[in-house]
Amino acid sequence: MTGIRQLADYLDISIGTVSRALNGKADVNAETRRRVLEAAEKLGYVPNQSGRSLRKGSTGVVGFMMQTGPEITSQGDAFFMSVFDGVQTVLSRHKLDLVALLCSSNEDPYAYLQRTVARGFADAIILSATRRNDARFELLHRHDIPFISLGRSLTDVGQPWIDLDFEGMAEVAIKRLVKAGHRDIGIIWPHGDLNLGYLFAERCREVLAEHGLALREDHIFRAKPSEAGGYAVAHEIASRSPRPSAIVLVNEILVTGLYKGLEDAGVKPGKDIAIIGRYSPQTQFLSPALTCFTLSLRDLGISLAEHLLSIMPAYQSHYVGQTPRVIWPMTLIEGTSG
Amino acid sequence: MTGIRQLADYLDISIGTVSRALNGKADVNAETRRRVLEAAEKLGYVPNQSGRSLRKGSTGVVGFMMQTGPEITSQGDAFFMSVFDGVQTVLSRHKLDLVALLCSSNEDPYAYLQRTVARGFADAIILSATRRNDARFELLHRHDIPFISLGRSLTDVGQPWIDLDFEGMAEVAIKRLVKAGHRDIGIIWPHGDLNLGYLFAERCREVLAEHGLALREDHIFRAKPSEAGGYAVAHEIASRSPRPSAIVLVNEILVTGLYKGLEDAGVKPGKDIAIIGRYSPQTQFLSPALTCFTLSLRDLGISLAEHLLSIMPAYQSHYVGQTPRVIWPMTLIEGTSG
């Protein structure tokens, strides 16, 4: 492994000069810098991460925390992969690297985060799957780690967040269904304590009320955020009497199972029951094509990264004055399901 | 932040003793160790990662390299999350952490890997999406980094790998279809240079030959590994004349789009054309349910981690004598599609 010492020996100059040359400091001769850069390239020198971050007190990596396991996350891989891509395009401009901090399903997320934070693994953190009350916010705030969350929470420590506009989605979806003549609209509320469920349900209730309609308690269906969860809840929906004439749901993974479950129960989606949900790469290939809300995940990632940078002391000069909180709009794709 | 120095001062002993006590070295008094542990707990001491790994030359993290972006990975949704979960259950027993090394879609994977390796980011690496010829293998081998790949490659530097049994899958699928009377079977070969495509196609050809059948060149369909890719290829399949009476495919993401595409073209899956593919959480909720091959992704992850440990000098004593290469069997789920 070639370190800075080998590089210095090779060039017959001191390691201090090498370091300054590589880090773009002013007090180094242009010719010397050129030679250093050239030699570094030639010998394939890359600064050792541990040495550098020990000295600098920062690591140059941003962590995106997510939970592993089959049924935990409310989003699919494709979701995160696209967001990551956006995040990285911004971070790479500042020579920051993104890594996914993977919290095992049998480890407590709070303890996991505590551990990685104390270890000094990342300079900044992006949180996802925010819960109604999320202690991780306080933890990061206490340790003074810059972070942003993809998702709101009741827990507020003044950090920036970006969240999808579930309330706007609720509004548009409900209005659309009411306009189409639906009077009994049900919703699917994903299991767990994710905040988005509350936001969504509450707004649905409000909008219905504005139209003089009620959200029946027995038409609020709970489901695990998975294909199987969708299948299971479909039977509940089908067998409820009275059965809602339309369903709105926030989780894009459910819908495959939901369709099949309804069909198996003799209720044809889009015909016997209207469905409005969230876009995923599959939804347009279901029959009938799902009427759903979509967004550019890559742009979401870009925004996430930019706002995160804006609160990182070493980088904030680049992005001053941006809004710290964003409710990300979604656009409707008209399918034939509702 | 409380470091080892604060801890030592607090206890009025030397930092060397503190370190030895915490690391379970033998030459430290039991009572002293107890006090150290207690104080560490009380003060919330966690060793600084940079300092530790600088000294030890190892980081305690295992990296799982993957590429971000919407259409890059050949695997879908829950695939990686489940594998990760398995990997972690093993690694956590050895106090190793798993992070996903995210290579941006607009960065060269080789360059990315080179950078992270030279930086000394991870002690060991898990590679996925292995290509027919994969230079990353040589890179890691040259740097003497322990690694394992999820997937074979023609490039062989003696590293362990685990790969799904695509050949076995080809065999079972083809035989099943032939037995059902199919004489003209087509396959879908995912775009890109992933090795699995070659393995699969080759074996299909062989098995067909054993039954006196040929794999027609114009019945080898190329498709992007995405839902949209499946939709696009469906039209090719439907319009080919003669049209194959059955299709086998290795990629689980394609199938949603494939179904829809075929239907739109008036070819009913499972009726007009038989389909056999790979399991994903969605496949059982499609109509007709996909006949497909499945496996325990969590177990796969466990095996991946165990074999990786077996070649890591610091851990190998735990797992000696295991096979370095595994072809992972898949089991057939009989759906109604073929």
Added chain:
DNA sequence: ACTGCTTCCGAAAACGATTACGATCGTATC
């Protein structure tokens, strides 16, 4: 009392980078 052996702990040297500081040299200023 001396030696030998444990048991325990402190001192100090690494690990690889960054950076404050000082040294050197040449040049400009008076």
Added chain:
DNA sequence: GATACGATCGTAATCGTTTTCGGAAGCAGT
């Protein structure tokens, strides 16, 4: 010609750990 100053570079301290080495103390055997 003395002084000041800018440009450039080397020296050494530093970050927080781990680990080697040796020393001190205690004990047993002679």
